[in-house]
Amino acid sequence: MANIVTNIINPHISVDCVIFGFDDDNLNILLVDRTLKEKKTDHIIFNDFTLTGNHIYEKEDLNDAAHRILYDLTGLKNIYLEQFSVFAHPERLSKPNDKLWLINQGKDPESRIISVGYFALIATNNVTLEWKGRNVDWFPINKIKELAFDHNQILNSALKALQTKLLNEPIGFELLPEKFTLSQLQKVYEVILGTSLDKRNFRKKVSRMKYLIPLNEKQKGVAHKPAQLFVFSREIYEKTKRNVFDFSI
Amino acid sequence: MANIVTNIINPHISVDCVIFGFDDDNLNILLVDRTLKEKKTDHIIFNDFTLTGNHIYEKEDLNDAAHRILYDLTGLKNIYLEQFSVFAHPERLSKPNDKLWLINQGKDPESRIISVGYFALIATNNVTLEWKGRNVDWFPINKIKELAFDHNQILNSALKALQTKLLNEPIGFELLPEKFTLSQLQKVYEVILGTSLDKRNFRKKVSRMKYLIPLNEKQKGVAHKPAQLFVFSREIYEKTKRNVFDFSI
DNA sequence: GCAAAAGTGTTCGGAGTACACCCATGT
DNA sequence: ACATGGGTGTACTCCGAACACTTTTGC
Numbered sequence: 073m074a075n076i077v078t079n080i081i082n083p084h085i086s087v088d089c090v091i092f093g094f095d096d097d098n099l100n101i102l103l104v105d106r107t108l109k110e111k112k113t114d115h116i117i118f119n120d121f122t123l124t125g126n127h128i129y130e131k132e133d134l135n136d137a138a139h140r141i142l143y144d145l146t147g148l149k150n151i152y153l154e155q156f157s158v159f160a161h162p163e164r165l166s167k168p169n170d171k172l173w174l175i176n177q178g179k180d181p182e183s184r185i186i187s188v189g190y191f192a193l194i195a196t197n198n199v200t201l202e203w204k205g206r207n208v209d210w211f212p213i214n215k216i217k218e219l220a221f222d223h224n225q226i227l228n229s230a231l232k233a234l235q236t237k238l239l240n241e242p243i244g245f246e247l248l249p250e251k252f253t254l255s256q257l258q259k260v261y262e263v264i265l266g267t268s269l270d271k272r273n274f275r276k277k278v279s280r281m282k283y284l285i286p287l288n289e290k291q292k293g294v295a296h297k298p299a300q301l302f303v304f305s306r307e308i309y310e311k312t313k314r315n316v317f318d319f320s321i
Numbered sequence: 322m323a324n325i326v327t328n329i330i331n332p333h334i335s336v337d338c339v340i341f342g343f344d345d346d347n348l349n350i351l352l353v354d355r356t357l358k359e360k361k362t363d364h365i366i367f368n369d370f371t372l373t374g375n376h377i378y379e380k381e382d383l384n385d386a387a388h389r390i391l392y393d394l395t396g397l398k399n400i401y402l403e404q405f406s407v408f409a410h411p412e413r414l415s416k417p418n419d420k421l422w423l424i425n426q427g428k429d430p431e432s433r434i435i436s437v438g439y440f441a442l443i444a445t446n447n448v449t450l451e452w453k454g455r456n457v458d459w460f461p462i463n464k465i466k467e468l469a470f471d472h473n474q475i476l477n478s479a480l481k482a483l484q485t486k487l488l489n490e491p492i493g494f495e496l497l498p499e500k501f502t503l504s505q506l507q508k509v510y511e512v513i514l515g516t517s518l519d520k521r522n523f524r525k526k527v528s529r530m531k532y533l534i535p536l537n538e539k540q541k542g543v544a545h546k547p548a549q550l551f552v553f554s555r556e557i558y559e560k561t562k563r564n565v566f567d568f569s570i
Numbered sequence: 571g572c573a574a575a576a577g578t579g580t581t582c583g584g585a586g587t588a589c590a591c592c593c594a595t596g597t
Numbered sequence: 598a599c600a601t602g603g604g605t606g607t608a609c610t611c612c613g614a615a616c617a618c619t620t621t622t623g624c
Contacts, residue, residue: 296603543623
């Protein structure tokens with residue numbers, strides 16, 4: 073894998089991943105702590121957060137780079153991943169703290185780097201997180217303050233892309249365990265779209281999705297009527313998806 | 322506008338524009354002739370076509386670069402333009418003819434260039450085209466053969482993006498003159514989506530689009546019942562567009 | 571008067587929306 | 598027994614789909 077050629081990094085192009093998770097209540101984003109300290113005194117100059125991102129290798133495709141970042145972070149392959157936009161404003165790395173940080177990292181703060189934005193969906197459970205020895209953690213998306221670089225803009229753009237995608241393709245269960253209940257799925261739609269849905273209408277709609285397969289299995293250990301569990305069948309989805317030729321007003 | 326700083330080009334990043342036009346019958350794409358000749362004999366080594374593209378300047382935003390390309394090509398500003406994807410495969414410029422071409426242009430065929438794809442919609446009428454002294458022309462999209470570099474892939478991806486966009490937002494008249502008939506608009510939907518639509522149902526649907534304003538004006542000089550002309554009102558569209566919170570099966 | 575495209579209405583089925591109560595389980 | 602979320606049906610309206618004939622103009 074790692075030979076002389078594949079290890080040359082391309083200093084002009086990076087990939088940033090907006091990683092969405094869901095914990096039965098909130099839509100969360102994975103952020104990496106960025107703390108700049110005075111070298112001798114360990115005095116904290118500033119402290120904020122970034123998305124997970126990295127430069128690509130010279131011979132590496134963008135999708136591979138994004139998967140590599142997710143693999144380094146989680147140890148998982150086959151995470152749902154989608155390119156949604158490019159961020160290339162000439163001043164995107166030019167806030168004072170960002171320049172300080174880049175200089176401290178031995179980089180030229182004037183050099184132009186364009187970043188390709190990906191969003192990823194992962195089921196939050198049972199993932200241990202590790203990113204280049206830095207602290208990473210989940211944050212509810214509606215409690216995120218000012219981030220490093222242009223990462224607020226990237227995040228907002230990712231959320232819009234996720235909303236659009238969710239309205240057009242069944243990707244909600246990428247945020248859920250393999251077996252999930254309809255209430256969990258409904259909650260995913262609600263938190264991503266920022267709305268609330270009627271339970272009966274939601275289930276009526278879902279009952280038309282042939283690719284949601286009910287199992288002979290129920291929730292266990294819950295203090296209420298246990299819910300039926302479902303799985304998503306990609307095979308059935310691919311077979312039955314119809315071409316939408318309708319357009320909206 | 323052009324000073325020392327803005328004239329430095331960035332050799333790593335380019336913008337490619339897929340320019341769609343419509344001529345009452347076909348969906349067309351603007352292509353640029355690429356002919357490589359033996360220097361002394363003028364013997365043609367090969368001849369094919371490319372999309373319109375260019376490197377960006379060091380201090381230039383991507384949207385500005387795409388608009389600049391369209392302005393250089395058509396003399397028009399305010400063309401409808403949308404970024405849809407990035408093309409960055411390490412081998413994207415590595416077909417034999419592409420390498421020959423790059424060497425002939427004094428470029429290093431091994432250097433990696435990523436390209437940001439934009440699609441543009443322009444009303445074909447009354448535009449004079451000029452691109453760096455090379456021949457440019459419209460080609461019906463379904464008659465396009467093998468293009469230079471990865472431009473077939475960029476074109477296919479642009480068409481899909483255009484279809485998706487058209488299904489979700491009213492952009493069809495960007496391909497039409499300011500005043501247009503409903504039959505013209507219907508034809509735009511048909512050629513982009515590759516389908517055929519029922520005239521009565523189409524008009525029923527259109528009658529719900531409050532932002533399509535009928536004029537007290539009809540077609541002239543046509544050998545049949547003259548059609549009513551319409552204009553698009555962006556103001557009314559922005560006011561009345563509803564948020565779509567429905568999701569599909 | 572003929573060719574060509576414009577313009578128009580009805581019926582049917584399927585989907586969205588609004589809305590309230592009983593059920594199964596753990597404590 | 599009680600708290601908790603699971604699970605279900607009906608009425609209304611709107612929209613999509615299928616489908617054929619008359620009208621107005623230029624030639």
